[in-house]
Amino acid sequence: MTLAEWRTKTAERIDGRAIARALDARTAAEIAAIVRRDGIAPGLAVVLVGEDPASQVYVGRKIDACRRVGIVSSEHRLPADTAQDALLTLIARLNADPRIHGILVQVPLPAHIDAGAVLGAIDPAKDVDGFHPVNVGRLSTGTGGLVPCTPLGVMLLLDSVLDDLTGLDAVVIGKSNIVGKPIAMLLLEREATVTVTHIETRGLADIVRKADLVIAAAGAPRLVRGFWIKQGAVVIDVGITRVLQDDGRTKLVGDVAFDEVQHARAVTPVPGGVGPMTIACLLANTVKAANQNK
Numbered sequence: 001m002t003l004a005e006w007r008t009k010t011a012e013r014i015d016g017r018a019i020a021r022a023l024d025a026r027t028a029a030e031i032a033a034i035v036r037r038d039g040i041a042p043g044l045a046v047v048l049v050g051e052d053p054a055s056q057v058y059v060g061r062k063i064d065a066c067r068r069v070g071i072v073s074s075e076h077r078l079p080a081d082t083a084q085d086a087l088l089t090l091i092a093r094l095n096a097d098p099r100i101h102g103i104l105v106q107v108p109l110p111a112h113i114d115a116g117a118v119l120g121a122i123d124p125a126k127d128v129d130g131f132h133p134v135n136v137g138r139l140s141t142g143t144g145g146l147v148p149c150t151p152l153g154v155m156l157l158l159d160s161v162l163d164d165l166t167g168l169d170a171v172v173i174g175k176s177n178i179v180g181k182p183i184a185m186l187l188l189e190r191e192a193t194v195t196v197t198h199i200e201t202r203g204l205a206d207i208v209r210k211a212d213l214v215i216a217a218a219g220a221p222r223l224v225r226g227f228w229i230k231q232g233a234v235v236i237d238v239g240i241t242r243v244l245q246d247d248g249r250t251k252l253v254g255d256v257a258f259d260e261v262q263h264a265r266a267v268t269p270v271p272g273g274v275g276p277m278t279i280a281c282l283l284a285n286t287v288k289a290a291n292q293n294k
């Protein structure tokens, strides 16, 4: 395709909601098969400490999503001043409960709690968030395990537009343990050539401009501008920031200036891109855990 043709093109909008719905349908069918086989539905324990408004919304959506596909959820909402030991005691109880196949602790946790200690206390076989060091190690060595939900969702979105990632230049913007680093591992597994960058990276725009795949996960609204993006690149926007508008209302904004990247081959919107995949992949991971621990 010539440059002139690309200029008149509109990027494909990758519909995360539709792809998540399709994954949920497959998950629901697998759950029905598990119930027929074992007589018991997969169980997911959802733990929320404190009253962070966004976390409350996400946890509510996870519980609703469980109901939709047939996962039995148990909800554990604890006050913000919960002692770390009390949380660890709850996790030990959930680890030992045979009706619970998956455990997730919503993050961020309050500042007085050592998140590493808490996430590391979850049985790796029930760690449906894939945050436990055992699962992190398995991902980085390509030896299976449970994979974090947002990175898994990002890969499914890429698969919806590309057959093969072999040899493609991928740039990940963001180095968090739960998004940036695992995405880099998953891209490497698929033979992409991966550059991990972050907000302090020098010459970030020039690095991104060379990429066939751009995964923006820096949590910096509209960081990635149109002129950063190569013609025909695939752009996945993981950032979700609520910003205040001039009229006093708030709206969700991604890390990518969506309106400026229409010369890309495909781009995810915010909202409606990666976010819905996070919850769909959590449900899929719960089924995977139930199948592995029957």
Ligand SMILES: Nc1nc2c(c(=O)[nH]1)N[C@@H](CN(C=O)c1ccc(C(=O)N[C@@H](CCC(=O)O)C(=O)O)cc1)CN2
Pocket: 057, 058, 059, 104, 105, 106, 107, 108, 129, 149, 150, 240, 252, 270, 271, 272, 273, 274, 275, 276, 277, 278, 279
């Ligand atoms: N234990 C975990 N904690 C957190 C995770 C996680 O995977 N495990 N990820 C994020 C929050 N998160 C799920 O927990 C999450 C974020 C966003 C969405 C989503 O559907 N976003 C929508 C818009 C939401 C809105 O309207 O406010 C979208 O992008 O379309 C789902 C889940 C941090 N914590």
